[in-house]
Amino acid sequence: MKPLSPDIDTLAQEVRHYLFRQAADTAAVPQAPEIATALGRREPEIRAALHQLAAGRALILAPNDGTIWSANPFCAVPSGFRVQASGRRYWAICAWDALGIAAALHSDATITAACGECSTPLTLDIRDGAVEGDRAVIHFAIPARHWWDNIGFT
């Protein structure tokens, strides 16, 4: 076990590299215990680093228990926005992040989600760097400067 690090910023960067790489490579967002084991750190240090990353808006923690809800664009739990890419199934918290998974992976992808109004299944395909598929539209309900006032609603 490594000693307690006095430099939270350095540890936060190490945690960020690990968890985003894992999320991309496995389609599963690792949580604090797994990150601690992988990096040979104590769990409280990892939780502190995750709070640092959340404060910097690199990821979103669940409101009550402090687990990672979304390491944007990778959602840690199944959601209404499914992304099939690189032979894996990913989840996103919104339409923008669903497209963001394809962008982060630099990969072709198929995104499926229901119309927000009528629940009709919609599909967007990313092929060779361009978007194809249904003539769907994406609605941003909240002005940009207020996105983080309530990121769950945004």
Add this chain to the structure above:
Amino acid sequence: MLLFRDEEHVERWCATREMRCGALLSADQAWQLAKGWYGSKLRPDWRRHTLAEAESLFASIGLTGDFWKLRG
């Protein structure tokens, strides 16, 4: 940010919630936005966009006006 079949469905969704509609992006605009926002997320040297950089990205794909302002 939700996906809708078309603009009419967005208007219906907003009316049901007694909300003013926000901004409507085509799938291609949202894809361009996603590429600019998340394209470097896995790089070791990733950092958040500054407010100016984010506004510049918005403007580059035609997202202008008060809705897309982050400063002031």
